[in-house]
Amino acid sequence: MRKGIRALLVLLAAVGLSACATGEQWDEWHKHSSHFASGDHLFFSFRNQGAKPTPMVYKSDVEKARTENWWGDLIVVRPDQLFEG
Amino acid sequence: MMATPRSALAAVALVAGFLAVDTAAALGPEEAILPIESYAAADTRALAETHAGELRQLYADFRRCSPDLGLERHGIAFRRPRGASGGVPSLTLWAWLDGDPPPGPDLAARATYAFGRHGHALFRRLVGRSRVFGDPRVGGYGVILTWLRPVPSGGGKVVGESLAVFTDKVTAANFVHETIDPATFLGRAEVRGFDGQMEVGVPRLIVAEERAGVRPAC
Numbered sequence: 001m002r003k004g005i006r007a008l009l010v011l012l013a014a015v016g017l018s019a020c021a022t023g024e025q026w027d028e029w030h031k032h033s034s035h036f037a038s039g040d041h042l043f044f045s046f047r048n049q050g051a052k053p054t055p056m057v058y059k060s061d062v063e064k065a066r067t068e069n070w071w072g073d074l075i076v077v078r079p080d081q082l083f084e085g
Numbered sequence: 086m087m088a089t090p091r092s093a094l095a096a097v098a099l100v101a102g103f104l105a106v107d108t109a110a111a112l113g114p115e116e117a118i119l120p121i122e123s124y125a126a127a128d129t130r131a132l133a134e135t136h137a138g139e140l141r142q143l144y145a146d147f148r149r150c151s152p153d154l155g156l157e158r159h160g161i162a163f164r165r166p167r168g169a170s171g172g173v174p175s176l177t178l179w180a181w182l183d184g185d186p187p188p189g190p191d192l193a194a195r196a197t198y199a200f201g202r203h204g205h206a207l208f209r210r211l212v213g214r215s216r217v218f219g220d221p222r223v224g225g226y227g228v229i230l231t232w233l234r235p236v237p238s239g240g241g242k243v244v245g246e247s248l249a250v251f252t253d254k255v256t257a258a259n260f261v262h263e264t265i266d267p268a269t270f271l272g273r274a275e276v277r278g279f280d281g282q283m284e285v286g287v288p289r290l291i292v293a294e295e296r297a298g299v300r301p302a303c
Contacts, residue, residue, distance in 0.1 A: 075281035076231060076245030082277075084165040084172045085126045 112156050114144045119162035129163040129174050132222060136163075139214045143178070146210055154203065155181040157231065166227055166251040168275055173224025175251060176217050178207055182232035186246075192234075192280055193288050196248040199230045200271075201292040204250065205261070212261045218254060225253040234280070247279040248287070267292040 118140050124130035133140065140161055147156065160179035165172040182199055189195040211226040212218055227249065234244040252260075252274035260270035271290050278287035 074243045074245065077229075077247045077249075077279040077282055079159075081279070081282065081284070082164075082167060082227075082229060082249055083177075084167050085129070 114141055116158055117144050117156040117161055119159040132163040132174055136217050139217050143210060143214055153183055155183050157181060175225040175227045176211050176223060177227035178211060179229040186232050186235045192246050192278055192285060196278055196287060197290045197292055199248060200290060203230060208257050209261045212257050226257045227251040244281040249277040251275045
């Protein structure tokens, strides 16, 4: 039930924010089944919209960006680049 | 502009969604430590089985003593580093720097700062697992530090910069016990830098000895 409500909220948010997307962003969006990997990703993106001198990144953002795989937004070295096997 | 019922509903949904967002939680040991079943190689799997208690203690020490760092998922593990080190089984720890990116105009400067601040303490944690240190099957240690690259004011992709340092047990122990200085340690270690997934040459890092000697809270 909770997942369904959250999915609905994400969908509504995507509709409400759709006028702000560029063509490149639409291409990226179509590659995935949902616009944001999670509600936390949505909140981070909303918080950092617009031109800011530095991003508002907190400890929780760093952990969630990595563990929830915020695709299209985070590029980091892969384990197979560092380790064998 | 007059608000339509549809836009008002979307706004209410947005606010409700923010309120429903779960609060942040650090990785538990089951997520931070590579599970036994995930090991593909028999030698590193055997080490993980033998030293499971040491890995959990390493995790506990890290959580207690490094509040400004976060662990990468499966960031504590026995791994075989790629590169010149020959792929000997090593105890590795992969951590993220939380909050603002390290200061510096480029990756090398930020890597120097990050290692100067955290490198000694993290290697001390690894070397401090005495049973692992005494196991002849373990060839060395590795520390990987990752942080978010500063984002330009016009926006852009979010990129993680990484510094990986791999070394043998003796060199690590000498560094931890300060019988060699940081510059000598880094000269003997294998140092790799990554801008996202692109490996970049990292000039020999010059870490001031006084910064490398910064002691963590515990």
